[in-house]
């Protein structure tokens with residue numbers, strides 16, 4: 001079989017690249033080692049975690065805020081089996097949707113482990129060991145990532161678990177220790193805390209979501225403690241985590257070097273993800289990985305073999321589904337002779353806790369470090385009528401703008417529906433809007449987005465109206 005392009009890996013990078021290649025008239029093959037398409041994001045990442053976040057949020061609201069809304073419930077209880085079952089159904093529908101899209105775009109899907117025999121030959125080894133070889137003009141590596149771990153941590157997938165197992169628990173833990181205060185740990189921690197689990201987070205750094213603007217981590221820490229009873233242990237270095245009977249035992253050194261021990265019925269290890277290239281046969285095509293295991297690519301996302309490209313979690317940059325998708329489109333269009341463009345500064349980052357956290361552009365810390373003259377404007381949700389109506393008054397929107405030109409340089413928000421609201425900031429920054437441009441645009445009342453307008457008014461000449 002001869003293809004113009006073969007894509008290895010069917011996550012958001014791979015399947016989107018396949019669709020764009022097919023749209024551009026290239027004969028396209030997609031190789032996936034698992035039975036279902038969609039990769040980490042659809043099967044064990046973005047979609048199932050959001051499904052459980054939504055279910056647990058409904059429960060938490062029913063238990064804690066319905067009464068204030070004047071809604072009385074009796075005998076409220078969690079049916080975890082049903083909750084996980086609904087999540088699995090959402091995953092199934094979404095994966096089936098990818099099958100449909102592959103058929104619609106006449107993309108040949110091959111199930112099995114893909115590995116390079118040479119630069120133009122991909123061997124596919126099916127689950128039963130049967131192998132086939134396909135010939136290809138070009139290839140895209142989109143093999144994604146897997147959960148990573150630390151020395152001393154023994155993941156047994158029963159008591160010491162990764163995000164994959166946390167999406168399929170059969171009981172609500174009484175206590176859950178989370179190693180790592182980043183996005184995945186806080187999202188899955190929120191799911192179980194809302195269902196009644198006591199959650200403790202052990203973090204090596206001195207703040208949550210440490211790569212985002214510091215103000216966001218601080219506010220998120222305050223709210224998670226207040227609303228869900230999270231406990232945080234910062235500047236703690238985990239030395240070991242092991243399963244002992246029906247418990248997980250975690251040992252760490254605190255900031256003073258004293259050993260502390262934690263015991264819980266589960267320990268979720270969420271210390272990041274590592275690029276995945278196992279079994280890919282990179283050695284047969286001379287493609288190198290860097291010291292963090294990421295495939296090295298140039299600005300066109302080409303590997304050292306010019307007909308082979310790499311995208312998504314397996315290369316440098318934010319490990320995000322929408323980043324992988326943009327790169328998939330970028331590579332497909334480059335192959336077709338177009339001149340696409342990705343503005344990496346404008347890839348938004350989101351944490352789907354409640355309140356949600358979302359950001360785009362430079363953080364205040366980055367602007368300070370670069371010595372750039374900037375101004376800030378903030379607006380708290382407690383001053384928003386819409387937020388008061390829905391009782392979602394925690395958080396704020398913070399806008400950073402160039403001191404001279406007023407161009408928006410970064411937007412950082414924590415609050416209701418921040419994940420959706422950040423799109424306005426992305427559009428504004430792509431078109432290089434000034435804070436005053438946004439401040440002068442009509443925002444429907446009452447909406448959460450008015451807080452973006454107010455923060456822009458505050459950044460323009462400190463002229464926010466409602467505070």
Ligand SMILES: Cc1cc2nc3c(=O)[nH]c(=O)nc-3n(C[C@H](O)[C@H](O)[C@H](O)COP(=O)(O)OP(=O)(O)OC[C@H]3O[C@@H](n4cnc5c(N)ncnc54)[C@H](O)[C@@H]3O)c2cc1C
Nearest residue numbers: 009011013033039040041045046114144312313319320321
């Ligand atoms: C719990 C969790 C929640 C997340 N939530 C979000 C979120 O809300 N928003 C967001 O943007 N990102 C989120 N992410 C991250 C997101 O899932 C990844 O950034 C995204 O899936 C990366 O896409 P990808 O296409 O690069 O790789 P992947 O989605 O990892 O897909 C790679 C695919 O390649 C296949 N593969 C690997 N090697 C081979 C081989 N040799 N042959 C054949 N097939 C192979 C794998 O089986 C897999 O299907 C989350 C991740 C996790 C774990």
